[in-house]
Each structure stands twice: as C-alpha cells, then as structure tokens.
Amino acid sequence: MSAIVQRPREQSPDPICGAAVDLALAAVQQEAGPDAVGDLIATTGDEQRTATHSFACHLAGYHGWQWQVILTRGPRSRRVTINDVSLVPGDEALLAPAWLPWTDRLEPGDMSPGTVVDTPADDPRLSPGISGADELAGELDPGPLHPVNWEPGLGRRRVPSAYGRERAARRWRQGPGGPRNQTTRAAPGHCGECGWLLTIGGPMGQEFGICSNQLAETDGRVVTFDHGCGGFSEATSPSSTSRVETILDEVSVDDWTQD
Incomplete structure (x- = not known):
C-alpha cells in the first residue's frame, strides 16, 4: 500500500506585515536610493508573522533582479520591524555562468x-x-x-x-x-x-x-616521436606554497593592563 504524500501548505503572508508596504519601500529606498527601486512585484510569506515584499530593481546591469524586504513582528504585537533587505535574482535575471575549473x-x-x-x-x-x-x-x-x-x-x-x-x-x-x-x-x-x-x-x-x-x-x-605540445601527459605546473600575510590580525591576543 503506497503512502499518501501531502503537499506542503503554502504559507500566506502575515496580514499585518503584508500591509506594511510603505515601511518596506522606505527601507529599500534608504538602502539603495529612490531611483534604484521600482514597483511592488509580489508579497509572499515564508514563516509565521512574516512577509516578504519584492520590488523591481532599476540598477544598471541588474535586469530581472528584485529587491526583497523581509518584515516580521512578535507574538500578539502589531509593531512591524525590518528583518532584512537584500537584492536577489528573479526568473529573468542576468546571471554569470556557473563556475568551472x-x-x-x-x-x-x-x-x-x-x-x-x-x-x-x-x-x-x-x-x-x-x-x-x-x-x-x-x-x-x-x-x-x-x-x-x-x-x-x-x-x-x-x-x-x-x-x-x-x-x-x-x-x-x-x-x-x-x-x-x-x-x-x-x-x-x-x-x-x-x-x-x-x-x-x-x-x-x-x-x-x-x-x-x-x-x-x-x-x-x-x-x-620528437614532436611535442602543451598536452604532454607528464606536464605539471609549479605549485606555490608561500602564504600572504593577512592585513588584519584577528587571531593573536594582546595582553593589556590598565594602570
């Protein structure tokens, strides 16, 4: 007997966070500037008491990208706070090709x-x-x-x-x-x-x-037999073992006492 697999329920955006479009727009405009932000594309929900507002991106070279602002609030609270502002690729975003060795x-x-x-x-x-x-x-x-x-x-x-x-x-x-x-x-x-x-x-x-x-x-x-090319099977490139000193030392501990 095959097991019944239930589809995961889509999370609806929190009503209070979803209505705070102006707050999300102000946050992304403060981060990127008014000219870099376009119209609201969608409002989605991922977790309880959260909402993600997606805005069009007008930055040069970022065709198809979106600004996303995640809003959240505490339990039994109507005060909405800004959780994150980020720039993410959309379905038609121009992306670099996958890295290959x-x-x-x-x-x-x-x-x-x-x-x-x-x-x-x-x-x-x-x-x-x-x-x-x-x-x-x-x-x-x-x-x-x-x-x-x-x-x-x-x-x-x-x-x-x-x-x-x-x-x-x-x-x-x-x-x-x-x-x-x-x-x-x-x-x-x-x-x-x-x-x-x-x-x-x-x-x-x-x-x-x-x-x-x-x-x-x-x-x-x-x-x-005396022909040759760069595809020689026994060719090896010299490997460097030298290490570059870090600019900021975040490992060493300095002893300091206050007089």
Whole structure:
C-alpha cells in the first residue's frame, strides 16, 4: 500500500506585515536610493508573522533582479520591524555562468604554442606503462586486413612500397605533427615519452604514432616521436606554497593592563 504524500501548505503572508508596504519601500529606498527601486512585484510569506515584499530593481546591469524586504513582528504585537533587505535574482535575471575549473573550460582547439595543460595523476584515460596496456595488438591479432586463414593474394591488391613509405614519412615529419615547429619548441616534453601516444605497427611504427589527446591540435593525427605540445601527459605546473600575510590580525591576543 503506497503512502499518501501531502503537499506542503503554502504559507500566506502575515496580514499585518503584508500591509506594511510603505515601511518596506522606505527601507529599500534608504538602502539603495529612490531611483534604484521600482514597483511592488509580489508579497509572499515564508514563516509565521512574516512577509516578504519584492520590488523591481532599476540598477544598471541588474535586469530581472528584485529587491526583497523581509518584515516580521512578535507574538500578539502589531509593531512591524525590518528583518532584512537584500537584492536577489528573479526568473529573468542576468546571471554569470556557473563556475568551472580551468581545466574543464578547455575545448579542442583552445591550445596554442606555449600552453601547458596538466594531466591528473589518476586520469582514467591513462594506465601505468608497466601495465602493458599499450602493447601492439597487431602482433597478436592480424586484424580485418589479414583475417583468419589469410594467405597472399586474398588481401589488398597493392600496399605502400618502401619508396611510398619514405615519402609519407618525410611529409609527416615536415608537417604540423613533426618536430620543427613552434609548438614543439615550447612543449614540456616529446610524444615519445607521452602517455597519449598510440603506437602503430609496421615499419612506420619505429618513428610515428597517433595522438589521442582530445585537447591537442594533432588529436587523431600522425605525430613523430620528437614532436611535442602543451598536452604532454607528464606536464605539471609549479605549485606555490608561500602564504600572504593577512592585513588584519584577528587571531593573536594582546595582553593589556590598565594602570
């Protein structure tokens, strides 16, 4: 048998506090100035013997914000007092975007020569080198180009020759994934030592690999072992441990005696 869930009753504003609109308006005008306060938007109640008056805000840069004045009174008292005056965002308020850590703000294409992005030590996309997770699977698995029971004549009709591989290697080394560019000169390390490098088999695997860092300009492209960028997996930024002295000392206690 399912339990019956009752909806919470909406609290009506206290009649006495709700009628004190002029008091609330005077309080917010004294706080913000007459020109910053607009018309009454709503009067709501949150607790017993309280009322919240909301006024439009006319401050520049605060479109959709509201001034809120909370009034209250004691039990069996008709004297209304001001509890709080605040500026709060409304449904159409212009707000700053939610805060994100710096590393989470980066997107592919944001890196430029000289930019260094730290890689967390516990990044789930990387495994320790001793784990063997990067061993060439092609040495054990022939792959779709060489299926089971493959024999010469059943695969591709032509493959790159030594001359073709040499031209490709020269082109790749001279391209953006090679060593002779500003990105590599400003990099903290090389691809041959980077955890984001995917190794490839065959003769080209002796000098080239595939970058798998989604923030790098070469993500998904061939890179040389001596190429580098700011996405180097072992890059770390120096951490500062210096402390700045506080301007106001609220901790120490001074002994003082009156003569």
